Amino acid sequence: MNRRNTKQRQLVAEAVRALDHPSAEEVYAAVSRADSCIGKATVYRNLNLLAEQGEIGRVCPGEGAERYDCRTDKHYHMRCRACGKIFDAPMAPLFSPVQLLGDTGGFMVEDHNIEFVGLCPGCYKKTTED
Amino acid sequence: MNRRNTKQRQLVAEAVRALDHPSAEEVYAAVSRADSCIGKATVYRNLNLLAEQGEIGRVCPGEGAERYDCRTDKHYHMRCRACGKIFDAPMAPLFSPVQLLGDTGGFMVEDHNIEFVGLCPGCYKKTTED
């Protein structure tokens, strides 16, 4: 059950670090440039594995495909509702989010996420251009 | 383009109100009990339409299918990572979430969502039972 260092896995990890919140498809495209015969399933598998092992982050947008993140520290995101692009939110993680909650009725909170939704500069510009 | 009050649409709206954060599939199952020949596409279409018109809420969980919500006021959710069930979070909506953000670099924030992730009472019990 020991993890092995394959060329494919390295390429996937590098792609996530080189790209900005890429989707699996975008990672696949980038990796394919370096090694055109890499399989798509291999990309998905490695993204999952790297995320599980905490080497990369995973972002679950309210809409659209999963994104991956070179940052692994706790932070929040802003999603453009027009182009779907994900940005890091300039906001410190809440110190003790569970304290914001009242009686959860026995629900054990382990984690939390915040997503800001709106328009990125480029898409906002487009809405005012007509 | 005027909206019409069909029996199917009413059944979908009623099902969302009767169920607790149901998925489209769960709404379909409930509605099918009342009218067994309702089409699945009709359920999806009406959920989208009712959500767009603000008659029901839509919840986009970090994992799993979309959920629908009889509540339409701003509130947050807790999701059980084991069973996927969605609960209302006992937390008042942030008064001015944009004030929590620093310089967004021109990103226009319009909305935000918070999801707490953890274990619901039932699933937590199961983890301690062995």
Add this chain to the structure above:
DNA sequence: TGCTTATTGATAATTATTATCAATTATATT
């Protein structure tokens, strides 16, 4: 160098949802 087994690539399968389109039906108009 050879062995074991994690990993791969190709592809099928799955899940959730939307698009298509002819038939139906709610509602305004006559």
Add this chain to the structure above:
DNA sequence: AATATAATTGATAATAATTATCAATAAGCA
């Protein structure tokens, strides 16, 4: 009430994103 019209429906195909399957390959230890 009869008619017109266009919103809506149901069936089904299509799509998108992801996971499962499985024989072949290759990483890394003995």
